[in-house]
Amino acid sequence: MQPELQISSQAAGLSLSTHKVLRNTYMLLGLTMIPTVIGALIGMSMNFSFMAQSPILGMVVMLAVMFGLFWGISKNRDSGVGVALLLALTFFMGMMLGPILQVALHLKNGAQLVGLAAGGTGVIFFALASYATVSKKDFSFLGNFLFVGLILLILASLANMFFQVPAAALAISSVAVLIFSGFILFDVSRIVQGGETNYIMATLALYLDIYNLFVNLLQLLMALSGERD
Secondary structure, three states, X not given: OHHHHHHHXXXXXXXXXXXXXXXXXXXXXHHHHHHHHHHHHHHHOOOOHHHHHOHHHHHHHHXXXXXXXXXXXXXXXXXXXXXXXXXXXXXXXXXXXXXXXXXXXXXXXXXXXXXXXXXXXXXXXXXXXXXXXXXXXXXXXXHHHHHHHHHHXXXXXXXXXXXXXXXXXXXXXXXXXXXXXXXXXXXXXXXXXXXXOOHHHHHHHXXXXXXXXXXXXXXXXXHHXXXXX
């Protein structure tokens, strides 16, 4: 009986630990929305003409800031500095929403589309995160598929920056919605299965899933339902 009691105790400890990581992740994820919204409001009033004139240079600068913050968050994942850097990242990411929000809000129904994209993102996240948590299914098998899909998505997006094919942009956004929905299942499952025990890194992963899901949903809605003057 003693080994069985020990196994049961370990399982209970793992469950409590997992619950704590999940709870802290969701709390911090909710907190990240505040600097994101503030950043987005500032971004909407900024002039991003330099990015339109030099999209490649603009992307290089954006990626340099992002990966610098990623590195800082990873190095400080066990301290309050990591939380501060994560909030700084979400503020920056909010600012980077400026160009797409500016385009969206110039449409007749732009505000409605932004609301639909935000609401759709919330519904998808809640449904998939709840399923991964309640079912306790292991979605780690999606990892390689999602990683390859993400690499191909990035390459296709870079190529379409040069060719500017509307149909390709629509296809890329559609695939992106599927891939980042898959990442939500994968990342929540990692927490539930005990594969991710640091709530700061778990929050970072889920934030990027939600962010990219929102951007691509908004691009789809603008392309399919945008009412231009």
